[in-house]
Amino acid sequence: MKKYLVYLDDGKSVYKIAVPAKNEAMARKYVEGNGEIIAVKDITADYQISLEKIATALNEAHFAETEIDLIIRCLAINDIAR
Secondary structure, three states, X not given: OEEEEEEEEOOOOEEEEEEEEXXXXXXXXXXXXXXXXXXXXXXXXXXXXXXXXXXXXXXXOOOOHHHHXXXXXXXXXXXXXX
């Protein structure tokens, strides 16, 4: 899974939307229908997400152990965080 930043113009404002997707086409499809896509940038290398930090934050927010395990494993399986 890669990470993309999609720049989207809805006619009133321009937005930057962070999207996890397998490829650029899937990132584009995710925002489809919400305005004109101006640009798509692959930010995978720029945003390394730590599973350890996520687990710590979820624990501090009083998530249950099972909830933390499910979230962490989902992120790891989809290669969004390491």
